[in-house]
Amino acid sequence: MRKPAQQPLKSTTTLVRMIDFGFTLSKSSAVDLGKVDRSLLQKLEAIEPGVRKCMACGSCTATCTAGPWSGMSVRKVILSLERGRDVRSMLSGCMLCGKCTMVCPRGINTRHLILSLCRIYKEEGSL
Ligand code: SF4
Ligand code: SF4
Numbered sequence: 001m002r003k004p005a006q007q008p009l010k011s012t013t014t015l016v017r018m019i020d021f022g023f024t025l026s027k028s029s030a031v032d033l034g035k036v037d038r039s040l041l042q043k044l045e046a047i048e049p050g051v052r053k054c055m056a057c058g059s060c061t062a063t064c065t066a067g068p069w070s071g072m073s074v075r076k077v078i079l080s081l082e083r084g085r086d087v088r089s090m091l092s093g094c095m096l097c098g099k100c101t102m103v104c105p106r107g108i109n110t111r112h113l114i115l116s117l118c119r120i121y122k123e124e125g126s127l
Contacts, residue, residue: 002066009093032082033083037084037121040084040120041082041084043120044113050106050108050118053107054108056075056078056079059104060073060101060104061074061075061076065097066095068099071089072094073090077090077117091114091117091127096111098111
């Protein structure tokens with residue numbers, strides 16, 4: 001038995017219908033790593049070279065005391081610095097308890113890393 005011919009996708013028509021229902025297209029969140037300002041991360045790397053060992057496993061975030069209520073995440077702090085983003089709001093949630101340091105499989109002194117980052121911000125006059 002012969003299969004019915006496939007109809008071409010009507011993407012434009014579908015898009016118009018989505019907009020009619022109140023949907024919008026989000027701005028792309030793609031980051032051009034060649035263009036972002038990584039100067040803050042470079043300053044941090046100079047005094048905390050261990051930050052380069054981070055493999056973004058998330059153990060620090062999973063154990064963070066402040067994470068559930070403040071959004072603090074060492075993993076996210078490091079990834080955000082690589083993307084040139086401001087992380088001051090996250091740092092303010094840290095209680096410096098040191099639990100993240102105890103669980104880091106790469107042996108990064110994450111607590112000290114946070115302190116160093118605060119010091120850099122302070123020296124820049126932005127904390
Ligand atoms: S636990 Fe260590 S290696 Fe894992 S994301 Fe945190 S800082 Fe990076
Ligand atoms: S030192 Fe800060 S980031 Fe690390 S577990 Fe404690 S509150 Fe979370």
